[in-house]
Amino acid sequence: MEKLGLDPGVVARARALAAEAGAPVVELARSHTTVSVERAVLRLAGVRGADSDGIPWVNRLVDAVRADVGLGHGVSVPVFAAMAREGIDDVTVLAQKAAAGAVTFGVPAKKVELVAARRAATRAANVGLKVVDRRRVERERLIKRFGDAPRRPWIYLIVATGDIYEDIPQAQAAARAGADVIAVIRSTGQSLLDYVPEGATREGFAGTYATQENFRLMRAALDETSKELGRYVRLTNYASGLCMPEMAAMAGMERLDMMLNDSMYGILFRDINPIRTFVDQRFSRQVHARAGIIINTGEDNYLTTADAVEAAHTVTVSQLMNEFFAHEAGLEDWQLGLGHAFEINPEVPESFRLELAHALLARELFPDAPLKWMPPTKHMTGDVFRGNLLDGFFNLVGALTGQGILLVGMMTEAVVTPWLSDRDIALQNVRYVLNGAGNLHEDFVPAPGGFIQRRAHEVLGEAVELLERIVADSMLTAIADGTFGIMKRPADRGKGLDGVARHDGDYFNPVTNALEGLR
Amino acid sequence: MEKLGLDPGVVARARALAAEAGAPVVELARSHTTVSVERAVLRLAGVRGADSDGIPWVNRLVDAVRADVGLGHGVSVPVFAAMAREGIDDVTVLAQKAAAGAVTFGVPAKKVELVAARRAATRAANVGLKVVDRRRVERERLIKRFGDAPRRPWIYLIVATGDIYEDIPQAQAAARAGADVIAVIRSTGQSLLDYVPEGATREGFAGTYATQENFRLMRAALDETSKELGRYVRLTNYASGLCMPEMAAMAGMERLDMMLNDSMYGILFRDINPIRTFVDQRFSRQVHARAGIIINTGEDNYLTTADAVEAAHTVTVSQLMNEFFAHEAGLEDWQLGLGHAFEINPEVPESFRLELAHALLARELFPDAPLKWMPPTKHMTGDVFRGNLLDGFFNLVGALTGQGILLVGMMTEAVVTPWLSDRDIALQNVRYVLNGAGNLHEDFVPAPGGFIQRRAHEVLGEAVELLERIVADSMLTAIADGTFGIMKRPADRGKGLDGVARHDGDYFNPVTNALEGLR
């Protein structure tokens, strides 16, 4: 039911502007590659494991190729040409040899060799993509077999012990207690590592390293619990960071179900270079699209650094951009967990109605997207009694506005990463609200022309204005100017820029080709 | 704005049935008096103080009159006839003499003496009533001078230390923290005392004795604080109990602003005899009407012993009866703080919407009454985090349905009488809800024919049915059968029945006459 009476003309205009603002960024992404994109290709093509220092063989291999011929051609042809030349048929073995300096890389001059290398690379990459496809089918089968989450919103809980073997029982306990989605928070340092750690890990700060093995262990444990509970429990991790493409590939191969993947989070909140991020982001989303993974975007974060009332329209703009980039990368609406948050200062008069207006605007702008609804964090204090109250009103907005994914707020938000009991209290809170007021949306009809409608129209209007400015100045300029989250991030600064390369004329990437339906 | 679409015919029928059911009770009340009614008359007529055992002189005097001539004539004529006869012009002195056995009482046989006694009694009683009138004018003046509570609902906080001198600073602190109304909870034993204790008191259990001096002390302290805060802070105490009429008289003379006064609370929850209660209740309400005091009824209590969903219609029936009795006693709509409560088991599906339906029904049935909205108590547990959450949703229902008087719920409801910090946390809760969602009622429009409307109609329908049964069987039978709060209270049982007397033909009561506008 339409509750805001948005003007379809204005909505269409907002989308058109977003497309216009996004087009140059897409062009940038289509014409560049990064070390992580190439590593992701090699992971799909079968490179596994790490050296004795824990540096993954994909890193060693890409570095070796790059040292010899640069990244502009893509690594696939040099690598598979070398395989043929060296007579090696295990790409990990090649990586090990290359690391020892025993292989040199180049683009074959001969057409036949080139074609053969492309064909071999495509074949190998397809093996990886087949795994991804099988996982997707498997997910659909398990959801049928075990049953799906019993209702919307899905209840989303985090675990963050730093130790995968403490995380597992906590995640299982959380699932038993009612979680539909488990997110394993990542260690604070990981997103700036330009490699993905290997194996099961037990030491993270405020989170657990995202590794393929940790993904596998957690998914297996949750499969067990899903069976026990008779409902499929989803697993989430983070793509964002310097290894976005690889995270996406690993998530696809290990049947993760959702991934945090925002087009700008890394830029704004991890000071990663904008171009690096946009290139990585596009590739990673193409992989998610193929894997049937739902992405979660990060607009909620803007409201932790900027004011949630003043900056409300920046959230809307970012959602529109994220939608545009996602569609362009092949994601469908049901895969768009666009982010927003309950972050208005509770002292602001009408704060609750403002929250309702903002949440409803997101709901009606993106009617087919699940939407990720984030709890209060910034205005949480050590007053845990007040905290639990705010979380309750957050849950109520979630129920009233049909949010798809409800991140469960914890009363100890300002104190500690959640304790076992915090999670239990928080779930009890969610359950009370959904059970008692889950259908209240039927009785909630913003007065025509009233406060809520007016506010929603105002935010949409401001969003359109901002988009107009962005179209005029370019996205990269807007980001440099601190438009989002008041973080100023110029295009020539930030981490990981040296991992970016412009495509040469002969750039070849078998995964992109497959994902874009090229031959 | 009408939100429930109640059928005015059904509403009118409910009121007509309540009048029909109430008529015999009013008849009972009009034809009986009680020791406390007579004591109240003497208090207004000027009897003050207590003997050395703490037994008030009014008690001694009424007992003496009763021993000599019974109560059927009222005590006024015997007392003022004795005054004339003994040449005493201070009625307290007479009481002291009577207590010493030095006076005998009778109804004068001579017409002139009778007329003289009636006239003297009337004059004396009018002195008391003048005090009451002056207090009422004074209240109106102070509200004008200091300003009134800044908004509806009025925020109502209790103090309950047991010691008037601890209560005072706590009450002042509560007022400074935002309370619009302070209620001094009474010691657990007091309502069954057939006398009113004297003087300032410092030892009560879970509450402080209601005495005229305590009333005075607290009102004076709150006047100070009202001045300081620039808003008139109201004071509440309890009429209910064996001394209802006297409490009403004292409250009128000490400018209390609201009084707990239910037509059945004493019967049901203190096992006071039904006839005693109905007689006392009528007189006390006549005094409240004169004093401009707002009464608070006690339907909320039913839901602590009966189930809040099953028994919802008993609350409605009781509100209708309370309204009928109140109007009959001269109270106006603005004086009717009809009670109801947020007591549905939070585990019940749609509990919150059911609460909304019930609260809105009360609102729309009694559009001009302030309504007293009571917080959850029965389903509060030692889980104080959950407790604060429930209180928040209670506050929200209060805001959404325009309740007039909001009793502030405490997270420690199931644990202790409120601590200082509990009150602070509770007020913060109220403030958050009113500030953030106080106008949300504009956006809350129960779906036509939807859950909330259906439930409200259903409860009203059940109330009409129950009223029909009560009309058929009589109120006293209904009370005997456990209709209200599942408490079975036969008319010939319960405390205080021996304090009731049927009027003789010459019954005379100068206060009733004045209040009923008779001569």
Place this chain on the structure above:
Amino acid sequence: MSIVRPYGDTTGDGMVQVSFTLPVTHDKRAEGAAIQLANKMGLDPAMLVHAKPMGEGFTFFVVYGRVTHLVDTEKVQVVERDYPLLSAKDVNAVIKRKLRRRLSVVGACIGTDAHTVGIDAILNVKGIAGEKGLEYYRELAVTNMGAQVSVPELVETARAQKADAVLVSQVVTQRDAHLQNTRAMTAAFREAMPAGKRPLLIVGGPRFDELMAAELGVDRIFGRGTTPREVASYLVHALLGDQK
């Protein structure tokens, strides 16, 4: 393992939450005072996460931290149920067989306490938590005196009904009202009846410490969440001995 510590999010982390008010005006010293108290309670380190001035001269604090105390579960003192839990049928059967008359039970809320919901839950047919109350037991003769019963009335009724057991409820605890009333009650029974003739004395209510029975002079205390079956089973156990 018998030694455990509180658990925040990792085994052995010892984490607890504490809140309290101190009668001091809020400033740095007040926060230091709060930490001092938390330290005395065994929190080390103590994290002061919230401080809020309340009225004049009072500050409310929330503190989180690790307690150094260990909990030895072997040393825990509790009143464990030391009798078998019987069905209503079995209770009736035992009484019929062993007593050969109905067992007389008198219940009341004494003093000024008017909270009858608890004792009613135990006595009335309706019961609680899906269990029927003692009135439902054919072989029990129940007299429920209701609320605000004085001790002399209770003793009188117990005598009149030849009570085998007296069940008293106390809910209000402010200024230890429940303890005072219970002591007054047991004293009265001791005075009124010789040891052998005295009914079994039982008190219940949500805030009693079940370990205090001897101290209060009662035979048994029932706390929060008691169900009628537990009480019935205890009655036959205590009055009629071993069930074999």
Place this chain on the structure above:
Amino acid sequence: MSIVRPYGDTTGDGMVQVSFTLPVTHDKRAEGAAIQLANKMGLDPAMLVHAKPMGEGFTFFVVYGRVTHLVDTEKVQVVERDYPLLSAKDVNAVIKRKLRRRLSVVGACIGTDAHTVGIDAILNVKGIAGEKGLEYYRELAVTNMGAQVSVPELVETARAQKADAVLVSQVVTQRDAHLQNTRAMTAAFREAMPAGKRPLLIVGGPRFDELMAAELGVDRIFGRGTTPREVASYLVHALLGDQK
């Protein structure tokens, strides 16, 4: 009066609230264990008012009760502000007069910590709580390095900017990350620069214990709710001495 006790609703009642989880399955013994812990924390009597099983083998408890501890406000240890609070104007004037060049300040979040809001509140013009940040002070030269700065980078920048003071923020505390990072930072400065040449080392963040400065090797710690003026005033006090 220097001795106070917690206040529930009466002076001296000593009442506090406590909650925690024990790694035990919920039953009577578990409740007894919770009371044992509360007793060890000094609650006597301890009222167990809530117990809830959570998952397998864990129970959450809420306990209320009277603590026997006394708080001696005279013995409270706090880092009191031992310098005058100056206005921006005065700060600028003192620097101009005594230092005769701009005072150089380098700020950063070190380690993997990316919480810049706190340090930005101190440094950026925007400031916090109505006070402008240090960038606003004409006589301060501020270099804000942002988040996730490594210790070697920080030392390098401090050297390059001839920093008079280095301001480091640490918000994440899990596994004592803030303490480890701070120790690593002070060690690096000690190693890189001789005592006289070392900038003033300051850390801040909401979960630091301000008493730990010496232990961590820093000159000063700023906690929850610090404002820029406090920091600026401290800087001139510590670097330029008495203001007369």
